[in-house]
Amino acid sequence: MDKFKTWKEFRKELNITPEQEEEIRIENEIIQATIEARKKEQITQAEISKKSGLTQSVVARIESGTHSPTMQTMIKYLYAIGYTLQVVPAKDKKIIRNSINHKLVSKTASHKINNNIQYELNNPGKK
Numbered sequence: 078m079d080k081f082k083t084w085k086e087f088r089k090e091l092n093i094t095p096e097q098e099e100e101i102r103i104e105n106e107i108i109q110a111t112i113e114a115r116k117k118e119q120i121t122q123a124e125i126s127k128k129s130g131l132t133q134s135v136v137a138r139i140e141s142g143t144h145s146p147t148m149q150t151m152i153k154y155l156y157a158i159g160y161t162l163q164v165v166p167a168k169d170k171k172i173i174r175n176s177i178n179h180k181l182v183s184k185t186a187s188h189k190i191n192n193n194i195q196y197e198l199n200n201p202g203k204k
Contacts, residue, residue, distance in 0.1 A: 105142060107162075111151070112140050115158050128157035 082090075093101075115125065122140070126133040131153055138144035139154065146154070155161050
């Protein structure tokens with residue numbers, strides 16, 4: 078019988094760099110903020126699908142974290158809920174945990190992550 082690997086053993090085999098871990102974490106935080114924005118606007122996944130041309134299953138995979146969306150897909154998703162992303166320069170260009178200062182800027186909702194990353198979703202229709 079094969080021995081199951083622990084998460085620690087499996088993670089070591091993945092050989093993910095700290096930079097890659099940080100990229101994954103940031104992507105997950107952006108997706109979570111996008112889900113919160115969709116819910117705030119009271120828009121269903123089916124409505125996003127109809128407005129964006131994305132299938133409902135693609136929207137569900139994005140929201141479940143089983144699919145890493147392309148920039149084009151995220152733009153379609155965000156546009157369908159009345160949002161967009163705007164990127165501004167970071168103070169420190171290195172991607173290292175606990176020293177990032179990335180900002181995705183907006184006029185409406187601001188979220189802080191671990192007290193050192195701030196991003197905002199931009200809803201141009203709201204002042």
